[in-house]
Amino acid sequence: MPAVAILPAMRPRALLERAVDLLFPLRCAGCGAFDTALCPACEARLQPAVGPGRCGNCSAAWDGADFCPRCFGWRELAGIRSVYEHVGAARALVHRLKYQRYRALAPLMAERLARVASDLPVDGWVAVPLHRSRERDRGFNQAELLLRHAGLPPAPARLRRVRNTGTQVRRTAAARAAALAGAFAAEGPPLDGLVIGLIDDVITSGATARECARALLDHGARAVWAVSFTRASLDLAALSAPIDD
Ligand SMILES: [Zn+2]
Numbered sequence: 001m002p003a004v005a006i007l008p009a010m011r012p013r014a015l016l017e018r019a020v021d022l023l024f025p026l027r028c029a030g031c032g033a034f035d036t037a038l039c040p041a042c043e044a045r046l047q048p049a050v051g052p053g054r055c056g057n058c059s060a061a062w063d064g065a066d067f068c069p070r071c072f073g074w075r076e077l078a079g080i081r082s083v084y085e086h087v088g089a090a091r092a093l094v095h096r097l098k099y100q101r102y103r104a105l106a107p108l109m110a111e112r113l114a115r116v117a118s119d120l121p122v123d124g125w126v127a128v129p130l131h132r133s134r135e136r137d138r139g140f141n142q143a144e145l146l147l148r149h150a151g152l153p154p155a156p157a158r159l160r161r162v163r164n165t166g167t168q169v170r171r172t173a174a175a176r177a178a179a180l181a182g183a184f185a186a187e188g189p190p191l192d193g194l195v196i197g198l199i200d201d202v203i204t205s206g207a208t209a210r211e212c213a214r215a216l217l218d219h220g221a222r223a224v225w226a227v228s229f230t231r232a233s234l235d236l237a238a239l240s241a242p243i244d245d
């Protein structure tokens with residue numbers, strides 16, 4: 001009786017997702033061990049993107065003093081803070097959530113994100129938006145899912161992607177920045193003087209975060225921090241090469 005009573009209330013997509021969860025049990029993103037999203041051995045090998053050896057501004061790998069050349073001249077962001085370098089099991093978690101639509105990973109990823117995010121002087125949080133058509137194809141926005149599970153206070157306004165910019169994969173940092181110009185707008189009550197935090201799953205060239213920050217500043221924010229689960233530290237010798245992730 002309960003199954004019959006419950007089934008008609010579930011939408012086809014929800015039913016399908018439940019079936020997929022049952023067919024594909026949880027596996028470690030690093031080594032494939034069963035019944036865990038991340039086993040202790042793989043967790044121990046994750047590279048933190050906080051602390052020594054990181055740029056004080058954009059959190060990319062950097063052994064020099066102060067700030068790295070990747071973020072030289074950035075004006076839009078108060079800074080980037082990320083939980084892990086975008087390699088190994090951390091990168092696999094991002095890809096599984098986004099491309100394999102493995103939503104069960106969101107709580108684990110969001111919990112780590114929240115630890116880094118809650119250290120920042122932020123008044124309210126927004127997620128990097130997907131274009132409507134992208135979100136429809138994927139069924140969800142991974143950044144929004146992470147923000148929701150992180151339990152961070154939402155900002156009064158939100159971001160919208162006003163142009164579909166397509167995938168950024170294989171575009172150079174400069175091409176990414178050009179493609180994203182004017183791609184976002186903030187909507188809702190003005191952010192009069194608030195410090196806003198921006199959530200994304202991965203930050204690579206920083207072009208998306210900077211363009212989102214610009215829209216939030218235009219909408220009245222005093223400052224914008226960007227926080228991501230992973231940070232892909234672009235190779236300094238190849239800053240003008242196409243980027244894979
Ligand atoms: Zn493992």
Ligand SMILES: [Zn+2]
Nearest residue numbers: 055058068071
């Ligand atoms: Zn930097």
